[in-house]
Amino acid sequence: MGMANPEFLKGTLDMLILRTLSRGPNHGYRIALHIRRLSLDAFRVGEGSLYPALQRLLINGWVQAEWALTDTNRKARVYRITPTGRRQLAEEVREFDFILAAIARVMEGA
Amino acid sequence: MRFWNRFRLRARTAGRLERELVDEIRLHREMIEEEFIRDGMSRTEAARAAAQQFGNSSSAADLSRDEWTFPRLDAVAKDVRFALRLMLRHPLLTGAAVLTVAFGVGANTAILSILETVLLNPLGMRHTDRVMAAQVHVDRLHMKGAAGSAADLRDIRGLSDVFSAAAGVEGGVWTYQAGGEAVRLIGRAVTPEFFRVFDASPALGRFFNADDRESVVLSYGMWQSQFGGDASALGRTITLDDKPYRIVGVAPAGFHYPADAQAFVPLAISPQRYAEGHGNNMNLTLLARLRTGVTPLAAIVRVHRFSTAQQAADTAEGRDMAKFGYGLDLLPFADFLSGDLRSPLWLLWAAALVVLLTGCANVAGLLLTRSSARRKEIAIRLSLGATRWQIVRQLLLESTLLGVAGGLAGLAMAKLAVSLVTRVSVPGKQLLALVGLDHRMLLYGLGLAMASGLLFGLVPAVQMLRESQTSEMARNRRRWFQDLFITAEVGGAFVLLVITGLLLRSLWMVEQIQPGFDVHNVTTAYFTKPHNDPAFASRLETALQNAPGVEAAALAYPVPFSQGGLTSGFGIRNRQQQPGEPEFHGEAYFVTPEYFRTMRIPLVAGRNLAAGDTAEAPLVCLIDRKLADRFFPSQNPIGQEISMYKGWARIVGVTAAVRADGLEEETRPVVYYSLPQIPFFAQSGVVLRSAVPAAALIRATVRRTNSTVPVYDLQTMEERMGEKLGIRRVLAALLAIFGVISLLLATIGIYGVIAQVVAERTQEIGVRMALGARPAQIQRQFMGQGLRAAGLGLALGAMVTLYVQKWISGMLYQVKAFDAGTIGISLAAVLTVLLLAVWWPARRASRISPQTALRYE
Numbered sequence: 021m022g023m024a025n026p027e028f029l030k031g032t033l034d035m036l037i038l039r040t041l042s043r044g045p046n047h048g049y050r051i052a053l054h055i056r057r058l059s060l061d062a063f064r065v066g067e068g069s070l071y072p073a074l075q076r077l078l079i080n081g082w083v084q085a086e087w088a089l090t091d092t093n094r095k096a097r098v099y100r101i102t103p104t105g106r107r108q109l110a111e112e113v114r115e116f117d118f119i120l121a122a123i124a125r126v127m128e129g130a
Numbered sequence: 131m132r133f134w135n136r137f138r139l140r141a142r143t144a145g146r147l148e149r150e151l152v153d154e155i156r157l158h159r160e161m162i163e164e165e166f167i168r169d170g171m172s173r174t175e176a177a178r179a180a181a182q183q184f185g186n187s188s189s190a191a192d193l194s195r196d197e198w199t200f201p202r203l204d205a206v207a208k209d210v211r212f213a214l215r216l217m218l219r220h221p222l223l224t225g226a227a228v229l230t231v232a233f234g235v236g237a238n239t240a241i242l243s244i245l246e247t248v249l250l251n252p253l254g255m256r257h258t259d260r261v262m263a264a265q266v267h268v269d270r271l272h273m274k275g276a277a278g279s280a281a282d283l284r285d286i287r288g289l290s291d292v293f294s295a296a297a298g299v300e301g302g303v304w305t306y307q308a309g310g311e312a313v314r315l316i317g318r319a320v321t322p323e324f325f326r327v328f329d330a331s332p333a334l335g336r337f338f339n340a341d342d343r344e345s346v347v348l349s350y351g352m353w354q355s356q357f358g359g360d361a362s363a364l365g366r367t368i369t370l371d372d373k374p375y376r377i378v379g380v381a382p383a384g385f386h387y388p389a390d391a392q393a394f395v396p397l398a399i400s401p402q403r404y405a406e407g408h409g410n411n412m413n414l415t416l417l418a419r420l421r422t423g424v425t426p427l428a429a430i431v432r433v434h435r436f437s438t439a440q441q442a443a444d445t446a447e448g449r450d451m452a453k454f455g456y457g458l459d460l461l462p463f464a465d466f467l468s469g470d471l472r473s474p475l476w477l478l479w480a481a482a483l484v485v486l487l488t489g490c491a492n493v494a495g496l497l498l499t500r501s502s503a504r505r506k507e508i509a510i511r512l513s514l515g516a517t518r519w520q521i522v523r524q525l526l527l528e529s530t531l532l533g534v535a536g537g538l539a540g541l542a543m544a545k546l547a548v549s550l551v552t553r554v555s556v557p558g559k560q561l562l563a564l565v566g567l568d569h570r571m572l573l574y575g576l577g578l579a580m581a582s583g584l585l586f587g588l589v590p591a592v593q594m595l596r597e598s599q600t601s602e603m604a605r606n607r608r609r610w611f612q613d614l615f616i617t618a619e620v621g622g623a624f625v626l627l628v629i630t631g632l633l634l635r636s637l638w639m640v641e642q643i644q645p646g647f648d649v650h651n652v653t654t655a656y657f658t659k660p661h662n663d664p665a666f667a668s669r670l671e672t673a674l675q676n677a678p679g680v681e682a683a684a685l686a687y688p689v690p691f692s693q694g695g696l697t698s699g700f701g702i703r704n705r706q707q708q709p710g711e712p713e714f715h716g717e718a719y720f721v722t723p724e725y726f727r728t729m730r731i732p733l734v735a736g737r738n739l740a741a742g743d744t745a746e747a748p749l750v751c752l753i754d755r756k757l758a759d760r761f762f763p764s765q766n767p768i769g770q771e772i773s774m775y776k777g778w779a780r781i782v783g784v785t786a787a788v789r790a791d792g793l794e795e796e797t798r799p800v801v802y803y804s805l806p807q808i809p810f811f812a813q814s815g816v817v818l819r820s821a822v823p824a825a826a827l828i829r830a831t832v833r834r835t836n837s838t839v840p841v842y843d844l845q846t847m848e849e850r851m852g853e854k855l856g857i858r859r860v861l862a863a864l865l866a867i868f869g870v871i872s873l874l875l876a877t878i879g880i881y882g883v884i885a886q887v888v889a890e891r892t893q894e895i896g897v898r899m900a901l902g903a904r905p906a907q908i909q910r911q912f913m914g915q916g917l918r919a920a921g922l923g924l925a926l927g928a929m930v931t932l933y934v935q936k937w938i939s940g941m942l943y944q945v946k947a948f949d950a951g952t953i954g955i956s957l958a959a960v961l962t963v964l965l966l967a968v969w970w971p972a973r974r975a976s977r978i979s980p981q982t983a984l985r986y987e
Contacts, residue, residue: 048154049161067158071151097154 033065033073034082035116038101038109041083047096048074074099082108206527213528217535223500224532227493231536231582233871234486236543239575241479243548246571257329262293262429263466264416268409269455271697271715278416280403282458283321286418289436292429294421297324298414299388300397303813304370305658305840308356314658314840315370316390317349319397327419328385335364335379342396346375350383352392370395371812372661387467407447408456417463426462433460454713473940474861477629481868484622486582488872491615492879494586497529498611498886525591526584533583534576541575612883613919619876620923621930624960626869628931629938631952633862636943640858645690645851646788648730651681652847653824654689655816657832660839667814668806670835671722674818677827681819684724685805689815690790691850692843697798700774702761712760716799718774719790720808726785728819736768736783743804749779750804755787757799774801775808817847861941873960877967884916885971896980905976912975916968924960928953 040046040054051074052065077083082105088098101109159180166176217224264286266276278286283298298321306315318324325337325347333350346368348357357363367374375395403411420429437457440448451457465472508521589611660666667685674683688696697717707714723739725731734755743750751772758767771778789797805814818824825844832841845853852859888895895908935948945952 047157049158052158067155070158071155075151094157096157097150 035112041101045100230489232539234489235540237482239544240547261463293418296418317393332379347394497590529587530583537579616919617923621927623873624927627956630865630869682728683818686721703771751779752802754800881967888975900980909976912972
């Protein structure tokens with residue numbers, strides 16, 4: 021599961037999930053799969069982090085969930101990003117860019 | 131937002147949330163498996179790989195759950211559930227603990243609510259801490275706490291350096307026509323300053339000013355009940371004793387003094403009455419308000435100095451006052467109200483606290499015993515990763531729950547007790563009628579219960595933690611705790627028993643006193659004499675005497691054991707009081723001739739009062755044996771003349787001596803006048819002897835004779851005497867209950883502790899027996915441990931008793947505070963029970979067979 025620092029991951033994972041969902045509603049397994057594929061297997065999101073994160077997002081009102089049929093005709097819980105979730109995503113992306121840039125500057129300057 | 135969403139999520143049934151989460155995670159797992167199968171694994175391989183990758187699916191669910199639950203709150207809830215299960219699994223232990231706490235808390239709460247109403251916050255009135263009452267003492271006549279005369283009111287008014295207002299209050303009883311029915315209305319006649327003394331403002335209208343005469347201020351209750359709280363009542367007129375009074379105001383709702391007063395009228399004191407001087411017409415209750423900045427103590431000292439100075443004055447009045455030891459006592463309003471109830475109530479409260487503490491010690495002992503049985507459970511939980519704090523929390527929670535359960539049961543008990551108390555008949559019962567359990571009392575009770583729970587939970591909890599460290603040290607320390615319990619319990623029980631014993635003996639002494647007449651089968655009542663029907667009294671007497679089932683009936687004022695005879699000094703014709711001779715002072719009763727037959731008071735010399743002793747005939751009287759012996763020791767009193775009321779009256783007969791006021795009070799010599807010769811009084815009493823209680827008969831006869839006459843205060847003679855004994859009986863009974871319970875608790879507690887010690891040391895006993903110790907030695911050793919601590923408790927208890935005895939001597943009657951018999955019996959009782967409690971487990975220890983003992987555990 022890629023990231024070494026769980027605290028760092030915790031915040032980042034929320035952002036990654038929101039980003040994934042911003043492309044369209046999806047269920048847990050596909051969210052994890054998506055993150056893994058796009059990160060070229062760098063982030064293997066474990067279920068022990070994924071589902072707590074999803075619950076957290078639900079509680080914050082950033083995603084909604086409902087039971088729906090998957091393309092393989094299974095009943096799965098499908099998550100959908102809410103407008104406040106989108107705003108939160110934008111906020112987090114901005115922060116992330118800021119931090120990334122800061123880190124980059126430190127690394128280059130060293 | 132976050133918080134709210136959590137709640138919303140929780141609000142959906144937790145079960146559904148749980149199911150959804152599990153479903154979701156299972157699906158995920160299946161999908162991973164499918165992925166592996168697609169990658170070419172077999173189904174079993176895929177399952178194993180998925181499990182590996184997935185990890186523990188229940189921990190994933192747990193972690194997710196933590197997001198939407200309140201972990202800490204849930205942990206507490208879990209602890210509570212666990213504690214409740216434990217409590218239910220040991221119903222006997224739980225029941226014992228809950229009952230113990232319930233009794234302690236119940237008794238405490240009930241007694242505190244009484245204390246609150248009677249002593250701390252008298253009558254629920256505000257700001258009474260600035261109100262003082264003045265009472266007269268006449269040392270020579272053993273008179274204390276008496277009402278004052280007009281001269282005393284003038285004196286108090288004159289002390290304007292300490293008082294900002296002073297008022298005199300006189301009783302008032304009127305016949306009030308309410309809706310065509312004659313009702314007896316109790317009120318007070320008060321001087322205009324009365325309401326200012328209490329710093330009260332009217333709920334409606336105004337209070338009195340100096341020129342008010344036929345005005346009335348209604349109590350709030352009367353205004354509500356008779357006028358429905360209608361403001362138009364102001365200015366209307368009510369008729370009291372056929373005289374019209376204009377309603378000028380209404381007292382505020384919280385104004386409960388005097389507790390029975392329904393209306394107030396202005397009291398105008400005539401200049402003549404002031405001029406009569408001290409000691410005459412003593413029927414004024416004197417109240418005063420402290421000037422700002424003056425402490426109660428300063429005022430008390432001021433009044434004392436004033437009285438001393440008055441007695442020292444070289445005037446006729448000063449010499450008179452010095453001779454009688456006449457002076458004023460000032461006391462806080464609360465003390466004045468509670469009077470005789472004061473010390474008994476504090477005593478009961480202290481006793482209830484002792485019971486509660488004994489109970490707590492016992493429950494702590496019980497829990498301690500169980501805690502050793504739970505050592506294994508605790509050890510397992512500690513090794514599974516529970517923190518010490520979690521264990522302590524669990525233990526404290528358990529004990530607090532026990533405490534609260536006990537507290538709730540206790541409050542229910544208190545509620546019951548308070549409703550009983552308000553019906554007890556003791557002097558001052560109007561006060562008790564106001565006692566209620568309010569929310570502060572409920573808080574006090576629950577607080578007490580929780581504190582008890584924490585108290586008796588803390589000891590085992592701390593113990594348990596220590597135990598997990600160093601077992602032998604802990605065991606020693608626990609023994610120290612146990613010794614402390616035994617000492618405290620035995621001490622408390624002993625003190626309570628001694629006090630109970632003293633009070634029971636006093637009660638017994640008082641009950642032995644003979645009043646001097648036959649109190650059985652006598653019914654009594656009062657009625658108000660109608661103004662427009664002068665012959666009513668004699669018609670009523672005849673009607674009562676002729677009623678079916680009546681053995682004898684008479685009129686009397688006052689009725690014995692109601693308000694006491696009218697006390698007065700008297701003169702003896704042709705005699706001057708000699709130095710050293712007792713004061714010419716006695717109490718008078720005004721009766722019809724049948725009185726003596728009705729009360730079965732024997733006539734020892736001379737003749738009875740007769741029908742011919744009417745207002746026109748020469749004034750005559752009877753005296754009792756006590757008066758004859760005291761003032762005519764060497765001469766025949768018959769034919770002598772004394773003056774007490776209305777001039778010289780010839781003594782025509784002597785009756786046996788009676789105690790007609792209170793059983794334990796110093797009896798005064800009695801003079802009986804013929805009621806028709808002294809028609810001063812607005813009311814009169816009935817005494818009637820019949821085989822069955824005759825309250826209804828008296829009521830009906832009065833109504834038939836004249837329907838406008840109110841009849842009241844119907845009681846049998848025994849009830850009246852019971853009322854005088856009431857406080858003693860109630861006090862002795864309650865203390866006896868407390869004493870027995872605390873002794874019982876102590877016994878159980880000591881038994882438990884020793885039994886526990888024996889159980890713990892079974893192996894050691896076995897070894898010692900195997901090495902040749904004799905059973906008697908073993909037994910002695912264990913008894914020794916219990917008795918040493920108990921002996922210390924007894925010694926401490928004896929010391930406390932010595933200290934407390936000074937304090938309770940006022941409640942005793944003809945029993946010395948240090949009564950060897952009572953102390954001996956209490957000691958014997960405690961020792962007997964104690965020996966049994968210690969002997970039983972010690973004997974069991976001595977019977978342990980070495981073989982079983984060594985195999986033990």
